[in-house]
Amino acid sequence: MKVKVIRQGSSYVIPILENADLELDSFYVEIDPSLETMLLRAGRSDTLVKLRKLNDALGGDDYLSFKLKHLPENYNYTTSRSDDDILADALMEKYGK
Amino acid sequence: MENKFLIDVNIALDILLDRLDASPRTYELFQRLKSLPAVYLSTSQLHTIAFIFFKEGKKSRPLYILQKEWQLFLKLFTLIKTPAYLDTNDPLFQRDTEDYLIEASAKVVGAKIITRDTAFLRASGHAVSIDDFLSLPVQEAKGVAFLDLKAINQAHTPGLERAFDEVLHSGWYIQGQQVKAFESEFAAYCGTPFCIGVANGLDALTLTLRAWKEMGRLKEGDKILVPANTYIASVLAITENRLIPVLVEPDPATFNISPSEILKSLDSKTKAILPVHLYGQMADMSAIMDIAKKHDLLVLEDAAQAHGAVIGGKKAGSWGHAAGFSFYPGKNLGALGDAGAVTTLDEELALTIRALGNYGSHKKYENLYQGVNSRLDEMQAALLRVKLPYLDRDIEKRQAVARQYMEGISHPEILLPAWKGDASHVFHLFVLRCRKRDALQAYLAEKGIQTLIHYPVPPHKQKAYAAWNGMELSLTEQIHREVLSLPMGPDISPVMVENVIYSLNHF
Numbered sequence: 001m002k003v004k005v006i007r008q009g010s011s012y013v014i015p016i017l018e019n020a021d022l023e024l025d026s027f028y029v030e031i032d033p034s035l036e037t038m039l040l041r042a043g044r045s046d047t048l049v050k051l052r053k054l055n056d057a058l059g060g061d062d063y064l065s066f067k068l069k070h071l072p073e074n075y076n077y078t079t080s081r082s083d084d085d086i087l088a089d090a091l092m093e094k095y096g097k
Numbered sequence: 098m099e100n101k102f103l104i105d106v107n108i109a110l111d112i113l114l115d116r117l118d119a120s121p122r123t124y125e126l127f128q129r130l131k132s133l134p135a136v137y138l139s140t141s142q143l144h145t146i147a148f149i150f151f152k153e154g155k156k157s158r159p160l161y162i163l164q165k166e167w168q169l170f171l172k173l174f175t176l177i178k179t180p181a182y183l184d185t186n187d188p189l190f191q192r193d194t195e196d197y198l199i200e201a202s203a204k205v206v207g208a209k210i211i212t213r214d215t216a217f218l219r220a221s222g223h224a225v226s227i228d229d230f231l232s233l234p235v236q237e238a239k240g241v242a243f244l245d246l247k248a249i250n251q252a253h254t255p256g257l258e259r260a261f262d263e264v265l266h267s268g269w270y271i272q273g274q275q276v277k278a279f280e281s282e283f284a285a286y287c288g289t290p291f292c293i294g295v296a297n298g299l300d301a302l303t304l305t306l307r308a309w310k311e312m313g314r315l316k317e318g319d320k321i322l323v324p325a326n327t328y329i330a331s332v333l334a335i336t337e338n339r340l341i342p343v344l345v346e347p348d349p350a351t352f353n354i355s356p357s358e359i360l361k362s363l364d365s366k367t368k369a370i371l372p373v374h375l376y377g378q379m380a381d382m383s384a385i386m387d388i389a390k391k392h393d394l395l396v397l398e399d400a401a402q403a404h405g406a407v408i409g410g411k412k413a414g415s416w417g418h419a420a421g422f423s424f425y426p427g428k429n430l431g432a433l434g435d436a437g438a439v440t441t442l443d444e445e446l447a448l449t450i451r452a453l454g455n456y457g458s459h460k461k462y463e464n465l466y467q468g469v470n471s472r473l474d475e476m477q478a479a480l481l482r483v484k485l486p487y488l489d490r491d492i493e494k495r496q497a498v499a500r501q502y503m504e505g506i507s508h509p510e511i512l513l514p515a516w517k518g519d520a521s522h523v524f525h526l527f528v529l530r531c532r533k534r535d536a537l538q539a540y541l542a543e544k545g546i547q548t549l550i551h552y553p554v555p556p557h558k559q560k561a562y563a564a565w566n567g568m569e570l571s572l573t574e575q576i577h578r579e580v581l582s583l584p585m586g587p588d589i590s591p592v593m594v595e596n597v598i599y600s601l602n603h604f
Contacts, residue, residue: 086149086153
């Protein structure tokens with residue numbers, strides 16, 4: 001079973017359990033540190049490496065430095081949706097009600 | 098093509114969302130954009146970019162981070178307005194109104210639009226692809242302009258536009274709240290109780306002398322001492338009032354009127370001194386005021402080039418009985434057209450000047466004097482109010498440029514201006530002397546360095562004053578043969594200044 005988790009320190013919280021057929025509000029899992037290291041390496045973002053390189057080349061840009069501080073370690077932007085579709089959704093959220 | 102670019106929505110989002118899969122050259126593009134003096138975003142694009150950025154960005158970071166990131170992102174760009182003058186018959190407007198508005202904004206500043214949108218690239222002659230943009234050669238600095246007024250005013254664009262809109266839509270264009278507010282702000286800045294806006298700097302001087310005549314303080318034929326090496330306006334104001342200018346030789350170090358020469362020029366008909374704070378450097382006002390007090394003379398400062406200059410805590414414009422300022426566009430505080438003002442401590446003088454500049458009228462349809470029409474208008478006053486708060490910052494930048502020149506120029510045949518490094522000089526102009534001035538100017542022009550001469554012909558050698566052409570003022574004439582003004586302004590970079598210094602030292 002695949003579940004989405006939120007990391008809290010060394011633990012992971014599974015917030016959505018409605019369709020999991022479990023009679024629990026939440027539960028905790030512990031992950032083997034060696035496994036975690038392996039997983040992190042696998043999911044490390046190439047974007048962040050490039051972003052860091054760009055920031056270094058520019059001698060530390062305020063905007064890029066802020067991004068580097070706050071983007072998730074595994075950030076990689078991927079989407080199959082066009083800007084028009086995303087915009088349409090956003091506009092629907094605001095005006096479509 | 099000018100080195101100006103505006104980025105389309107898709108490029109902005111590539112940067113904001115780090116969309117390297119869709120646009121692998123995004124970071125290369127970002128790096129190139131950062132090397133440009135300004136990159137533009139149209140205000141018409143902002144809501145679209147924001148909608149998509151926040152919608153997508155919240156998948157990876159919290160809202161407060163996105164908000165901060167959005168603010169930092171906007172600081173990377175110069176925002177330009179979406180004009181209201183639209184051509185609804187334009188094919189681009191009909192095909193894609195959003196693209197038309199972006200193009201309309203780009204046209205305001207003469208920028209090309211960088212986009213990934215192939216339809217936009219096909220439809221607009223102003224659009225370029227990322228690849229085309231990145232393949233453009235990096236432009237070498239073309240040289241050093243004497244003064245880049247466009248760049249200076251562009252730095253104030255949002256404020257100037259707001260001021261323009263306020264006046265445009267107020268329906269009140271002459272003698273309104275903007276002029277009143279500017280007069281009050283400029284008087285406070287100069288440290289005088291009164292400021293009267295007039296049409297230009299020459300009128301500021303002419304009307305003050307005229308007012309003193311109306312008040313019985315001067316009469317036709319009275320002598321006014323004025324430096325011989327000044328811009329002709331100082332002298333025109335005197336002769337326009339049928340007063341007699343007495344041309345006084347300057348102090349060779351400062352180019353300003355010499356107090357010892359003033360003493361030599363005094364006689365019983367002398368009634369006033371008109372010291373000029375030439376090039377932005379204040380004349381020796383303490384000595385001049387002492388002489389004036391002792392001999393019961395009026396003092397009218399020509400402060401057209403010296404807004405913000407200070408001696409002993411007192412600003413230019415607050416030393417004499419009155420002072421004339423010019424806000425000609427190239428001045429340290431420049432309007433977007435002609436404008437001027439008089440500052441004074443004398444209320445009666447202030448009221449008289451105001452009346453004289455308003456057809457001689459204190460009250461509507463009541464005319465005390467045969468006046469003229471010389472008023473600061475609402476638009477120029479509003480624009481000056483935007484720039485006034487930045488005057489001191491700009492002066493500091495000018496002084497930093499001057500300091501770099503003073504420390505760097507070491508050519509034995511070049512004489513640098515006398516400056517104590519204090520606030521008495523605001524460097525409207527940086528003027529050096531060189532016996533081979535014309536050769537030096539030609540040499541610098543070859544190097545792409547623009548210089549000017551302030552001024553090539555002194556007033557007494559002008560055709561307008563043919564009767565004085567035979568007069569000998571050897572020091573003034575020598576100065577006019579030797580002076581050369583170097584590039585100066587708040588926007589000149591240290592690299593540009595270094596370039597000028599290097600060229601001068603290799604002359």
